[in-house]
Amino acid sequence: MRLVTLGIFVVLLSLFAACAPPAEEVVSSTMEVADQLGRVVKLDKIPERIISLSPSNTEILFALGLADKVVGVTEYCDYPEAAKTIDKIGGFSTVDLERVVALSPDLVLATEIHEARIIPKLKAMGLTVFALDPKTLGEVLESIALVGEVTGKGEEASQLVAEMRSRIKVVTDKTDNMPEAQRPRVFYITWHDPLMTPGAETRHNELIRMAGGTNIARDLSGYAAISLEAVIEANPQVIIAGVGMGSGEDLTFRYVETKPRLKSVDACINHKVYKIDVDLAGRPGPRITDALEQLAEFIHPELFKKD
Amino acid sequence: MPIHFPHWRRRAYAILGLLIAFGGVAAFAMTVGSVQIPFLTTCRVLLSQLPLVDITPTWLSTTETIILEIRLPRVILAGLVGAALAIAGATYQGLFRNPLADPYLIGVAQGAALGAVVGFLLPFDWHGMGVGVIPLLAFIGALVSVAIVYSLARVGKTLPMTTLILAGVALGALWGSIVSYLIITSGEKMHGIIFWLMGSFSLSEWSEVKVVLPYVVVGVVIILLYARSLNVMQLDEEQAQQLGIAVEKVKLILLAAATLITAAAVSFVGTIGFVGIITPHAVRLIWGPDHRFLLPLSVLSGAIFLILADLVARTALAPTEIPIGVITAICGAPFFLYLLRRKKRAVFF
Numbered sequence: 035m036r037l038v039t040l041g042i043f044v045v046l047l048s049l050f051a052a053c054a055p056p057a058e059e060v061v062s063s064t065m066e067v068a069d070q071l072g073r074v075v076k077l078d079k080i081p082e083r084i085i086s087l088s089p090s091n092t093e094i095l096f097a098l099g100l101a102d103k104v105v106g107v108t109e110y111c112d113y114p115e116a117a118k119t120i121d122k123i124g125g126f127s128t129v130d131l132e133r134v135v136a137l138s139p140d141l142v143l144a145t146e147i148h149e150a151r152i153i154p155k156l157k158a159m160g161l162t163v164f165a166l167d168p169k170t171l172g173e174v175l176e177s178i179a180l181v182g183e184v185t186g187k188g189e190e191a192s193q194l195v196a197e198m199r200s201r202i203k204v205v206t207d208k209t210d211n212m213p214e215a216q217r218p219r220v221f222y223i224t225w226h227d228p229l230m231t232p233g234a235e236t237r238h239n240e241l242i243r244m245a246g247g248t249n250i251a252r253d254l255s256g257y258a259a260i261s262l263e264a265v266i267e268a269n270p271q272v273i274i275a276g277v278g279m280g281s282g283e284d285l286t287f288r289y290v291e292t293k294p295r296l297k298s299v300d301a302c303i304n305h306k307v308y309k310i311d312v313d314l315a316g317r318p319g320p321r322i323t324d325a326l327e328q329l330a331e332f333i334h335p336e337l338f339k340k341d
Numbered sequence: 342m343p344i345h346f347p348h349w350r351r352r353a354y355a356i357l358g359l360l361i362a363f364g365g366v367a368a369f370a371m372t373v374g375s376v377q378i379p380f381l382t383t384c385r386v387l388l389s390q391l392p393l394v395d396i397t398p399t400w401l402s403t404t405e406t407i408i409l410e411i412r413l414p415r416v417i418l419a420g421l422v423g424a425a426l427a428i429a430g431a432t433y434q435g436l437f438r439n440p441l442a443d444p445y446l447i448g449v450a451q452g453a454a455l456g457a458v459v460g461f462l463l464p465f466d467w468h469g470m471g472v473g474v475i476p477l478l479a480f481i482g483a484l485v486s487v488a489i490v491y492s493l494a495r496v497g498k499t500l501p502m503t504t505l506i507l508a509g510v511a512l513g514a515l516w517g518s519i520v521s522y523l524i525i526t527s528g529e530k531m532h533g534i535i536f537w538l539m540g541s542f543s544l545s546e547w548s549e550v551k552v553v554l555p556y557v558v559v560g561v562v563i564i565l566l567y568a569r570s571l572n573v574m575q576l577d578e579e580q581a582q583q584l585g586i587a588v589e590k591v592k593l594i595l596l597a598a599a600t601l602i603t604a605a606a607v608s609f610v611g612t613i614g615f616v617g618i619i620t621p622h623a624v625r626l627i628w629g630p631d632h633r634f635l636l637p638l639s640v641l642s643g644a645i646f647l648i649l650a651d652l653v654a655r656t657a658l659a660p661t662e663i664p665i666g667v668i669t670a671i672c673g674a675p676f677f678l679y680l681l682r683r684k685k686r687a688v689f690f
Contacts, residue, residue: 123660125661128662132374255528258528
């Protein structure tokens with residue numbers, strides 16, 4: 035049956051190719067690109083109907099000017115504003131396969147969390163899936179370039195990446211050779227109940243380092259629960275509360291402000307408690323440079339304070 | 342044993358009625374989903390798959406994919422799992438002569454959960470014979486868990502049921518605590534694990550149906566063959582022995598069959614609660630405790646119940662999906678309470 039479907043598709047495609055004038059897009063021959071999960075993905079043409087399976091993927095697609103080609107996004111895709119009006123295909127890890135198939139996409143942009151179960155199903159239904167899995171800032175830039183490559187927006191992508199690189203360089207030029215003694219101890223709080231913080235091998239850890247700070251949780255692995263005791267003992271000089279998670283309120287920030295037992299840490303004494311939109315650093319997309327700039331400003335206002 | 346069955350006709354009607362209901366529910370579940378497909382189109386797509394039926398496809402190929410590759414395996418798997426859990430629950434309740442028994446009583450669920458969580462945390466992925474590493478480990482976990490419970494509870498050549506339940510509860514608690522520990526240390530994979538534990542049919546596919554089907558069919562047939570023995574064993578075990586039932590052997594066979602189908606069912610879709618305890622009770626309250634009818638009627642009712650529950654799970658908040666365990670509890674518990682009120686004077690066993 036899949037063969038029949040494929041057959042119909044091929045016939046339609048050849049009819050289309052025969053009727054249409056030789057436009058540039060049709061001429062471009064089959065392209066093979068390795069995605070960030072190491073899968074080699076074959077693309078016959080520039081995708082016209084794209085489904086994004088994650089908020090960061092959606093942000094990348096919009097940043098590359100592909101808004102009118104995105105036909106489906108997740109319920110969490112809320113940036114930019116226009117993404118909210120696009121058809122929803124379910125949650126992030128809970129993809130509604132029916133909706134995806136019904137939208138007949140020619141490219142599904144997935145992520146690492148879809149690797150084990152979702153991607154095999156989508157492939158089995160004959161869909162083209164390209165997956166991103168950026169773990170580091172460098173890989174975020176790489177993922178943007180890859181999306182540009184498979185969507186025919188290579189130029190736009192390299193422009194965006196170059197712009198992001200130069201913004202990153204402004205920060206790292208001042209922090210790269212900074213001695214440990216000048217790096218403030220930073221506590222980044224992603225959730226307050228339980229107290230959660232990004233440890234080693236997280237983008238947050240990397241960004242804090244690049245912004246000229248030292249993450250107090252750098253010895254924990256991944257996004258981990260941390261005890262209040264450990265936080266007080268580490269005595270952070272800067273506390274950054276990721277806000278906007280879940281209900282969208284600044285619960286984490288209020289937690290730090292109101293917790294009497296945190297009053298004794300340097301950050302609270304010196305009023306160095308800041309809020310940051312949790313999505314900036316949390317989503318591996320084009321806004322990651324905004325996250326870096328804001329963190330740098332919080333950690334080293336003397337170097338990065340904008341007037 | 343003076344058992345009279347004055348309700349033969351009523352029971353025949355019950356089986357017939359449930360069969361028709363099953364067909365209707367399955368067809369209805371095929372036509373409803375987060376994507377709107379007209380009823381007639383659905384029927385035509387399904388009919389076109391039958392041999393000797395010639396219908397020219399006038400529908401989109403995506404419609405065909407949705408119906409044949411997404412909905413059909415999902416409905417079939419829901420029916421199979423519902424049937425398996427319901428008959429396993431009825432069997433356990435009969436064996437233990439305990440109305441609180443369910444398919445997860447002696448450690449199947451917790452063993453499966455532990456296996457699945459270990460599968461989630463493995464750094465590699467493995468597929469073989471259409472089975473991923475998660476369902477495989479869940480299946481093994483369930484069987485190993487029950488095997489340990491069984492060997493702990495055995496006294497010489499006999500198997501005291503109370504010891505079996507206690508060992509099952511204690512070992513289940515131990516597995517549960519390990520699962521909790523693994524969950525909090527699982528980091529990014531936590532989301533997937535919790536969804537698995539709450540149960541879902543969202544990714545059902547044909548290869549899973551093919552694996553689960555033989556277990557359920559064989560297990561159900563074996564259990565049905567021993568329905569009469571199960572009736573006799575509702576008396577004292579000693580009396581059953583005197584009436585010519587090889588009690589220990591029957592216990593072992595029924596335990597093995599019920600455990601095997603439960604393990605096969607939960608390993609793909611997660612530990613779905615309530616079906617196994619509520620369905621047999623509902624059937625018992627309506628049609629009586631004779632296992633020769635209780636068991637087949639439970640199979641049909643369980644299948645119908647879970648297909649409907651899955652339908653609600655995938656359509657109520659579409660495209661977001663509600664974990665099916667939530668639906669079975671919300672629908673199941675009040676229905677059960679209603680039956681309990683209506684037949685207040687009914688005796689369970």
